[in-house]
Amino acid sequence: MNNGDSTVPLLAARDLTKAHGATRALRGASVDLRAGEFLAVTGPSGSGKSTLLHCLAGIVRPDAGSVTYDGERLDTLPEKRLSELRRGDFGVVFQFGQLIPELTALDNVALPLMLGGMPRARAQQRAGEWLERFGATGRQALRPGEMSGGQAQRTALARALVTGPRVVFADEPTGALDSLATEQVMTALTRTAREAGTAVLLVTHDAQVAAYADREVRLDDGVVAAGVAV
Numbered sequence: 524m525n526n527g528d529s530t531v532p533l534l535a536a537r538d539l540t541k542a543h544g545a546t547r548a549l550r551g552a553s554v555d556l557r558a559g560e561f562l563a564v565t566g567p568s569g570s571g572k573s574t575l576l577h578c579l580a581g582i583v584r585p586d587a588g589s590v591t592y593d594g595e596r597l598d599t600l601p602e603k604r605l606s607e608l609r610r611g612d613f614g615v616v617f618q619f620g621q622l623i624p625e626l627t628a629l630d631n632v633a634l635p636l637m638l639g640g641m642p643r644a645r646a647q648q649r650a651g652e653w654l655e656r657f658g659a660t661g662r663q664a665l666r667p668g669e670m671s672g673g674q675a676q677r678t679a680l681a682r683a684l685v686t687g688p689r690v691v692f693a694d695e696p697t698g699a700l701d702s703l704a705t706e707q708v709m710t711a712l713t714r715t716a717r718e719a720g721t722a723v724l725l726v727t728h729d730a731q732v733a734a735y736a737d738r739e740v741r742l743d744d745g746v747v748a749a750g751v752a753v
């Protein structure tokens with residue numbers, strides 16, 4: 524197990540390719556994420572950022588190339604082991620539609636804990652603390668259809684972090700927030716990740732958001748174009 528030796532990446536993608544039909548979303552993308560590191564992935568719309576995040580998080584299998592997590596090949600892992608690993612080690616905030624519409628904010632955040640066997644009352648208490656951390660106090664009873672885009676994203680972030688994952692993948696988590704709310708959410712995310720030693724891979728269009736990262740890589744047309752100093 525890699526316990527934070529900063530020279531060994533916790534997660535490594537090598538030469539990933541992935542096509543959606545005729546569209547070549549990834550054309551040989553390589554990226555490393557070290558334990559506890561906060562990496563921003565930027566790049567123009569359609570450059571493959573979400574596809575790369577999905578491959579790294581074990582949600583989408585690449586057509587070629589490899590993804591290695593903690594010494595284990597993710598891209599060839601059987602589905603059962605992969606979903607265990609995703610549930611235990613990863614938290615994901617998707618770019619679009621991710622909350623369960625029938626559940627309140629509180630229950631959406633409590634759900635991953637309950638799936639892990641925690642009793643409902645305790646899971647809800649912890650979920651409430653996480654919503655508060657992301658500035659969603661007083662919105663706990665709302666269902667996703669009643670939330671603003673920003674409230675939904677805060678709820679999704681709280682849900683991704685509530686289980687204490689080793690890696691959080693967040694795809695445009697501040698896309699629907701104004702700049703004050705962005706600052707509030709990014710401060711909470713950065714502080715929490717640092718305290719818990721959680722690695723963060725965050726996709727963003729926003730230079731204000733990328734500035735929170737330790738490091739930035741830019742995707743261009745399905746390949747990593749550059750490492751950018753931040």
Ligand SMILES: Nc1ncnc2c1ncn2[C@@H]1O[C@H](COP(=O)(O)OP(=O)(O)OP(=O)(O)O)[C@@H](O)[C@H]1O
Pocket residue numbers: 543544546547548566567568569570571572573574575618
């Ligand atoms: N499910 C899909 N079916 C068909 N094409 C897809 C699918 N998902 C992505 N694509 C295409 O693959 C390319 C890369 O998409 P991707 O969503 O990874 O880009 P992105 O960098 O995240 O863009 P954005 O900044 O707009 O979210 C785009 O041309 C997109 O249209």
Ligand SMILES: [Mg+2]
Pocket residue numbers: 572573574618694
């Ligand atoms: Mg995207």
